[in-house]
Amino acid sequence: MTASIIDGKVIAERVREQVRQAVARMQEDYGYTPGLATVLVGENPASTTYVRSKRKTCEELGIRSVGSELPADATQQQVEHLVAALNADPAVNGILVQLPLPKHLDEEAVLNSISLEKDVDGFHPVNIGRLAMKGRDPLFIPCTPYGCIVLLEESGIPIRGAEAVIVGRSNIVGLPVAMLLQKRDATVTICHSRTRDLAEHVRRADIVIAAIGQTEMITGDMIKPGAAVIDVGINQKPDPTAKRGYRLVGDVDFESVKEVAGAITPVPGGVGPMTIAMLMKNTLRAAEIALAKRDR
């Protein structure tokens, strides 16, 4: 058996197209254009690339993009002052502070300073608290975990009652995706570096989310036949035949796992494209909230 490929590029384009149409309608019906502010502190190359493609996607979808850059030695006060100005700006619906921030800054305090209704990244502690709790919903779901759920749903993979094993417990992916699956009635186990028998856990799973940042560590012998495998990892693997001397691979050994799994995301082209698509969807939602407030 060979797994069906969950095509993140196709599903992300579907999400973007929905957003594009909704933005056009909002413009037509209300003369209102959603706006996303991106804040980049310092010149981390990966962060710069991410922010650039977020801004580009905004333009493609008709969302106004407001870019702010601060130097790597910006003070806590400067960053929070900028966030406060963006909080107050009615043309800004969503605020994305690109992480990681330089080490000397207090990340939690910065995230806390973002207005809840503009927290399109979903990392405000109140949002995470709501995400964790039964009967409560966050205003915004963090983008990458949200993308994982949409990939499963769009592929018709049942979540309710499924055994889900999350490998990795980061604040950005592992923990929130665990909470999202739990809320959708999966039975969730969170594995991490202290887990005794990782393979044994993964072998039970109907749904595997790999988000541990270890090159191809999840192998075919660890997978239950027919399982759905979502690979969040992006790792550089040395490859002399590649132009840059490496190629991008996931936390999952694609070749061996695809022979056993029922469905699998490739790297690249799986979870990757979803993150920005969900950010656009969250920005649209923030604009809808602002618009509803304006017209009240």
Place this chain on the structure above:
Amino acid sequence: MTASIIDGKVIAERVREQVRQAVARMQEDYGYTPGLATVLVGENPASTTYVRSKRKTCEELGIRSVGSELPADATQQQVEHLVAALNADPAVNGILVQLPLPKHLDEEAVLNSISLEKDVDGFHPVNIGRLAMKGRDPLFIPCTPYGCIVLLEESGIPIRGAEAVIVGRSNIVGLPVAMLLQKRDATVTICHSRTRDLAEHVRRADIVIAAIGQTEMITGDMIKPGAAVIDVGINQKPDPTAKRGYRLVGDVDFESVKEVAGAITPVPGGVGPMTIAMLMKNTLRAAEIALAKRDR
């Protein structure tokens, strides 16, 4: 083999004694007395009993107890107004709003209105968000989950690397205790009513937390030999020989489980006494925070 009994009464008394001594020292050194405000809305008999014993324990430990009662038909505004007054009162270090609130009230909004530094129940969404996230700590840990952790620690049961299975996913016990165990490096699985093979999961566990509210549903055949079993349930079981016609039992079938487990909490006398003890500890902590602020 018969399990050793984890005596919640003894461990809770140890916690209370620490608090009593610290309160006396605070009084002596700073002339400062911690204060706990309890808010009771309506006349739910169980809530009335709980609040009464919280107030009584305060007195025993030298903590000032400030009681407020509102009628069952109190408005949202009345409750929030009372909380605001307690937030502003420097003699009040901790505010406990007894749950559940009458159905017409917005519980989340009430909990949100409690000042973070007085949230001794630990149910403010920001506290829960911090509890869920790596690298962050809540100001206060919710009392019953905190009590479960102390019972394990005081009994010398290793948590790091252990397989922990939580049965039940309430906001008050199941979810926060899962997060606490996860942060202490257990591999955690959260089971619930949609879990397919509950017995299979429980059988893997080195630590079982039963918090599902089902009379004696965890039985000896589901337990791994030597496991530690913490029973959070309090259920009424019909018993014609008892004065009231019933006796209190847990979610765990004590008789069969104690033959297999390594350690087990009884009901009553296990988790029950811990909840109030941890509330007292949280109130002491709130007073320490207030005192540090005053002296700054």
